[in-house]
Amino acid sequence: xxxxxxxxxxxxxxxxxxxxxxxxxxxxxxxxxxxxxxxxxxxxxxxxxxxxxxxxxxxxxxxxxxxxxxxxxxxxxxxxxxxxxxxxxxxxxxxxxxxxxxxxxxxxxxxxxxxxxxxxxxxxxxxxxxxxxxxxxxxxxxxxxxxxxxxxxxxxxxxxxxxxxxxxxxxxxxxxxxxxxxxxxxxxxxxxxxxxxxxxxxxxxxxxxxxxxxxxxxxxxxxxxxxxxxxxxxxxxxxxxxxxxxxxxxxxxxxxxxxxxxxxxxxxxxxxxxxxxxxxxxxxxxxxxxxxxxxxxxxxxxxxxxxxxxxxxxxxxxxxxxxxxxxxxxxxxxxxxx
Amino acid sequence: xxxxxxxxxxxxxxxxxxxxxxxxxxxxxxxxxxxxxxxxxxxxxxxxxxxxxxxxxxxxxxxxxxxxxxxxxxxxxxxxxxxxxxxxxxxxxxxxxxxx
Amino acid sequence: xxxxxxxxxxxxxxxxxxxxxxxxxxxxxxxxxxxxxxxxxxxxxxxxxxxxxxxxxxxxxxxxxxxxxxxxxxxxxxxxxxxxxxxxxxxxxxxxxxxxxxxxxxxxxxxxxxxxxxxxxxxxxxxxxxxxxxxxxxxxxxxxxxxxxxxxxxxxxxxxxxxxxxxxxxxxxxxxxxxxxxxxxxxxxxxxxx
Numbered sequence: 001x002x003x004x005x006x007x008x009x010x011x012x013x014x015x016x017x018x019x020x021x022x023x024x025x026x027x028x029x030x031x032x033x034x035x036x037x038x039x040x041x042x043x044x045x046x047x048x049x050x051x052x053x054x055x056x057x058x059x060x061x062x063x064x065x066x067x068x069x070x071x072x073x074x075x076x077x078x079x080x081x082x083x084x085x086x087x088x089x090x091x092x093x094x095x096x097x098x099x100x101x102x103x104x105x106x107x108x109x110x111x112x113x114x115x116x117x118x119x120x121x122x123x124x125x126x127x128x129x130x131x132x133x134x135x136x137x138x139x140x141x142x143x144x145x146x147x148x149x150x151x152x153x154x155x156x157x158x159x160x161x162x163x164x165x166x167x168x169x170x171x172x173x174x175x176x177x178x179x180x181x182x183x184x185x186x187x188x189x190x191x192x193x194x195x196x197x198x199x200x201x202x203x204x205x206x207x208x209x210x211x212x213x214x215x216x217x218x219x220x221x222x223x224x225x226x227x228x229x230x231x232x233x234x235x236x237x238x239x240x241x242x243x244x245x246x247x248x249x250x251x252x253x254x255x256x257x258x259x260x261x262x263x264x265x266x267x268x269x270x271x272x273x274x275x276x277x278x279x280x281x282x283x284x285x286x287x288x289x290x291x292x293x294x295x296x297x298x299x300x301x302x303x304x305x306x307x308x309x310x311x312x313x314x315x316x317x318x319x320x321x322x323x324x325x326x327x328x329x330x331x332x333x334x335x336x337x338x
Numbered sequence: 339x340x341x342x343x344x345x346x347x348x349x350x351x352x353x354x355x356x357x358x359x360x361x362x363x364x365x366x367x368x369x370x371x372x373x374x375x376x377x378x379x380x381x382x383x384x385x386x387x388x389x390x391x392x393x394x395x396x397x398x399x400x401x402x403x404x405x406x407x408x409x410x411x412x413x414x415x416x417x418x419x420x421x422x423x424x425x426x427x428x429x430x431x432x433x434x435x436x437x438x
Numbered sequence: 439x440x441x442x443x444x445x446x447x448x449x450x451x452x453x454x455x456x457x458x459x460x461x462x463x464x465x466x467x468x469x470x471x472x473x474x475x476x477x478x479x480x481x482x483x484x485x486x487x488x489x490x491x492x493x494x495x496x497x498x499x500x501x502x503x504x505x506x507x508x509x510x511x512x513x514x515x516x517x518x519x520x521x522x523x524x525x526x527x528x529x530x531x532x533x534x535x536x537x538x539x540x541x542x543x544x545x546x547x548x549x550x551x552x553x554x555x556x557x558x559x560x561x562x563x564x565x566x567x568x569x570x571x572x573x574x575x576x577x578x579x580x581x582x583x584x585x586x587x588x589x590x591x592x593x594x595x596x597x598x599x600x601x602x603x604x605x606x607x608x609x610x611x612x613x614x615x616x617x618x619x620x621x622x623x624x625x626x627x628x629x630x631x632x
Contacts, residue, residue, distance in 0.1 A: 120492040127500030343547035350543040354536035359459030361532040389485045394574040409593030411502045415509045416597035
């Protein structure tokens with residue numbers, strides 16, 4: 001019993017170590033990639049190629065004065081950034097990062113929480129991300145923040161449906177909610193994004209909306225709502241939202257690559273033991289990295305959706321497409337093709 | 339091991355708290371929240387009995403209760419919005435068109 | 439270990455439900471309801487229904503309560519003043535009624551416990567698994583399942599119709615104030631909320 005606890009804590013430490021570094025790295029990547037796309041140098045003063053820019057940003061966040069609005073609802077105002085971090089750092093516990101490891105006579109699955117509910121737990125925990133946006137908007141006592149908060153909650157709960165249905169389609173041929181079983185299925189057959197390309201595109205678009213990334217970032221739109229729901233947050237509180245947003249992106253990317261691109265596995269590679277575990281972890285990180293690069297690329301390429309266009313897309317386009325995908329996958333599974 | 343009666347006592351306590359809330363609050367939304375609390379207490383009782391009898395029936399009924407609660411919440415809140423539009427209040431003491 | 443977890447989350451559930459029922463601000467009451475739902479979800483997992491626990495968080499805490507918050511913010515509900523919020527006289531009836539109910543239930547279970555009630559049955563793999571649940575759902579309970587689907591459809595249509603503006607009313611041209619909800623003319627709260 002206690003060995004299981006130690007193993008779980010170690011696995012969580014590994015995953016935590018991976019996901020806590022996402023925000024600083026993405027900070028640098030985002031600004032350099034944005035600059036490259038916009039044909040300008042980007043941060044290049046702090047260290048070679050501006051590589052120490054995240055350190056400078058971290059110092060700025062820690063030293064800046066945290067201004068609290070006078071009439072803000074103190075408890076909710078301070079609770080919102082904490083609530084933002086909670087789903088970000090709990091959703092990745094069901095993502096597998098390697099094949100089963102055999103240590104000292106016992107087989108340890110390389111998942112922090114190898115539970116039967118798997119993907120359902122991920123979806124449940126990520127649906128809690130709405131609260132921080134709503135509370136931040138409400139507690140700031142600011143009309144723009146309130147509007148940003150309302151828009152964010154409506155957007156998130158609308159796109160959750162399309163996301164859940166596209167994930168559900170992946171589960172149909174596998175007969176299990178566990179992500180390890182899904183990876184094993186993809187090792188035996190082809191990566192899921194080929195037969196379920198429609199589901200993959202629905203998942204991709206819905207994940208942009210779920211993480212408030214352009215082209216769906218109206219809740220925090222810089223040119224429209226000042227900064228939307230996090231207008232009144234400065235210094236470390238803003239850093240908490242910032243960290244939570246990038247970690248959420250990475251967790252959703254981890255889910256996406258596990259569902260559609262084979263997760264930690266590479267086709268034709270079947271290593272075991274510690275080498276297999278390390279190769280699996282590195283492969284997963286590489287795939288998440290590619291996914292994050294796509295996130296950044298899309299952000300600086302597309303214009304922003306207007307709010308009514310956004311809601312129309314979520315309900316009238318993505319939801320029917322995801323239901324269609326579900327029906328197609330169900331038919332293919334029944335016919336024995338999947 | 340926790341005896342089943344502890345779960346059932348807890349559910350009864352939650353149900354009682356919810357009932358007091360539903361009867362004494364003036365704000366319509368607060369009454370609604372208390373009703374959700376009562377539904378949760380009933381769900382807890384059902385799952386506890388499902389465990390005790392080794393049957394899936396209790397869990398399935400909870401499944402249906404959750405769906406019905408979602409439907410009820412949606413319709414109830416829509417009604418609140420409609421009432422607010424015309425009466426500008428959801429204080430249940432003032433939503434009273436009767437004469438006596 | 440199990441007793442320890444049960445006691446913690448049972449205490450949390452009771453405490454947060456008291457906050458739900460007694461707090462003046464609807465937003466605080468809603469957030470306490472989330473804590474209650476979480477505790478009940480953990481108790482579901484303890485009782486061998488992990489899928490119901492996950493569903494509880496997904497549906498209740500992740501959708502229904504968000505809907506509550508949304509409506510509270512949309513209607514811009516303020517905190518009620520403490521003594522005006524309680525319906526006068528109702529408390530004198532409701533509280534004794536609730537106490538009698540809890541007392542009766544408690545008496546029944548106390549007697550059963552003293553007389554040596556059967557302990558909690560051990561968890562069977564079938565009870566916990568999703569396959570068993572799904573098999574029962576789609577064989578014995580298929581008709582209720584379909585009816586609940588229909589019910590949800592009816593609820594969606596009903597909610598859309600109930601919350602709709604009257605088709606010929608345009609904001610700004612009728613007897614209603616210009617901005618229905620989050621008011622354009624409202625003043626921000628002058629005094630600090632606490």
